[in-house]
Amino acid sequence: MNxxxxxxxxxxxxxxxxxxxxxxxxxxxxxxxxxxxxxxxPILVYNLISDVPALVADGExxxxxxTVRIHILTKxxxxxxxxxxxxxxxxxxxxxxxxxxxxAEKDVFVYCVDFVAGIGVNE
Numbered sequence: 007m008n009x010x011x012x013x014x015x016x017x018x019x020x021x022x023x024x025x026x027x028x029x030x031x032x033x034x035x036x037x038x039x040x041x042x043x044x045x046x047x048p049i050l051v052y053n054l055i056s057d058v059p060a061l062v063a064d065g066e067x068x069x070x071x072x073t074v075r076i077h078i079l080t081k082x083x084x085x086x087x088x089x090x091x092x093x094x095x096x097x098x099x100x101x102x103x104x105x106x107x108x109x110a111e112k113d114v115f116v117y118c119v120d121f122v123a124g125i126g127v128n129e
Contacts, residue, residue: 009072009129010054014038016095017050023091041079047114048080048088060124073104073122083115096121 017023017036027035028046036050053075061069076092078085093103101121109116 009057009074009125010038010052012099012129013052013074013096016099017052017092020091020095023088023095026088026091048078048085050088050092051077051079055120056122069124069126071122071124073120074101075118075120078117078119080115080117081113083110085115085117089117089119092119099123100125 014036024035027048027050029035030042030046030049036052039051039053041049041051054072055075056071056073058071059067059069060071061067074096076096078088078092080088096103101123104120104122106117106119109118
């Protein structure tokens with residue numbers, strides 16, 4: 007299982023987190039890379055934005071640093087409770103928050119958070 011799959015599985019199986027999100031007609035509330043026009047909010051969108059070598063020894067990559075960006079999309083700008091649940095899930099996976107950004111796009115409020123972790127090359 008690659009890191010994107012691990013992140014998706016951890017997010018989608020966490021009841022505290024998913025209970026705060028609205029499911030679309032296909033029962034999805036967490037989307038990889040881009041969300042279709044879900045029509046209902048709040049939802050999550052996640053992307054793997056960086057995967058770079060972090061430790062090299064004897065000419066081989068031993069560890070890499072992975073950054074996952076997660077967008078919390080809401081209609082009302084209330085994301086605090088969702089963020090708290092999201093942070094707990096990502097910390098359990100070994101990620102720490104790197105940075106965050108709050109913005110708005112048309113009539114949707116977006117809270118964007120980058121989480122980073124050092125992992126082995128085979129993970």
